[in-house]
Each structure stands twice: as structure tokens, then as C-alpha cells.
Amino acid sequence: MRRSIIKLFMDYEKEEKWLNSLSAKGLQLVHYSFPRYVFDEGEPGEYIYRIQLLENLPTHAESQAYIRFLEDLGVEMVGSYVRWAYFRKKAADGPFELYSDLESRIRHYSQICLMIGVVGGINLVVGITNLINLGTPIAWLNVLAAGLAAIPFTFYGRRMLKLKRSQQIYE
């Protein structure tokens, strides 16, 4: 049986938790096309899901090499949205994490912050320019988008700083 759910997330770590809680109930994500998640009914807890912001689009040669590397390790990509990739691995193989040290987790957060910062920044500049030059009320949407972007930028940034503080003591 297939089931699809439409849902929006601002926080990929909450999204990951949600996917894993559905997996525990036997709903396994098999496809994602923003904002629709498609699940197959299967064994409860069969897969562990992880989400990653890739450095390039999934079709890029470098991402392809990475995805192939993961496949060799039993990790499968079930879907993607722009640079976000949705991976899963059989839970029977043991714990599944994408990162095992502070350095690579900090790097991941910083790439997310950079991406959000660029998107938010462009919206802010476009919005304000259009408001001043054209006075088009629709430009407020850009300003709103920039404001929304500030929220995840802040919470990811905080998580990154917390890890950076740990890094002063631990590797």
C-alpha cells in the first residue's frame, strides 16, 4: 500500500525525526517531491533515514560520486529536493549517521547557513529595491521571505556555534 503525505518542514532535523518515527510505524519513505512524501507500507523500523544538504545538485558529477560511494556502503537515496538529499539504510546493519565528528557536522551546518543566507539576502535586496524603485506591494513577499529565512538561519547558526564551543575541548 502506498500513502502520500503533504507536509512542510523548516528544520531538517525535525523532518528526519518525523521520517524515522513513521519508519518505526512501518511507513517507509520511497519518494519525495516537494512538498509531498510518498511512503510504502513495510516492516516497522526497517530503515533509518538521514537528510543531507549536498554541496552540489544531486545530478552534479561530484554528488554522483558521493551517492555511489554511499551505495557501496548500503545507503540508498530515495529522494531529493534541490540540494537536499534523502538517504536511508537498513536498520539491521546497525546505527546510521552521516557524520561521526564535530568538524563534519559543523561544516554541514555552515553550508546550510550559507545557502539560507544567500537565499534570504537575495530576497531582501530584491524586495527592498522593488519597494523603493517600483513601489510594487508584491515586493513585500520578498521581504517576508527574507524574514522567514532568518528563523532557520538563527537556529542552525546556534547549533553550529554550540558544536564549535565543544570543538575547543573535543575533537
Next chain:
Amino acid sequence: MAEDQGYVALTEGVYYILLALHSPLHGYGIMQWVREVTNERVNLAPGTLYGALNNLLERGWIRAADHSGDKTRKEYCITQEGKQALMEEIRRLEELVQNGRRIMGGMN
């Protein structure tokens, strides 16, 4: 990177990857080997391992193995530069342990 001259501490992951590559291995083999020799204490995650391998390749501390039987799985092995870095690190770690033992006394 040349700017890290004099800074010699390797990360635990890099240390064990270099040790693992004394004989040619692919990604999965590295993870298995490291897990075994550390009694499952060190579990290299795929994203971290991939980043480290690319970094070490760029630096010339490891290289792709000349001939790997399985063409789809890339195998790596350590280079002379990699061995040198590893030896320096072992000396550094010995100093850490010696000083630690001297101050803290024998371990019960």
C-alpha cells in the same frame, strides 16, 4: 594546505584511515577495519569518511590503488607522505601518553 605547518595533531578518523590503508581498501573495508581494531568504539560515518578521503587524496597522503579487482569500488592506499605523517603522529601521541603517565602515575 601549507598553512598548517607545525600543527601536527591528526583527527582520530584520519589517524585510523591512514592506518587502515597500509593495505588497499575501499570505503566499506576502511569502516569495517576501523570498527574492528577499536572494538567498535570508532564508527566512521559515510559523510565524514568521504570528506576525509578526498582531503587526504588532495594532500597526497593517500592515492587510488593501481589496480582494484572490483572496478566500481575505488580502493585507496597510503603514500610515503602519508606514512611519514602517521609516524610523526605516533611520536606525538607517545609523548602525550608518557607525560600523562608520568604526572598521573600508573594506571590502576
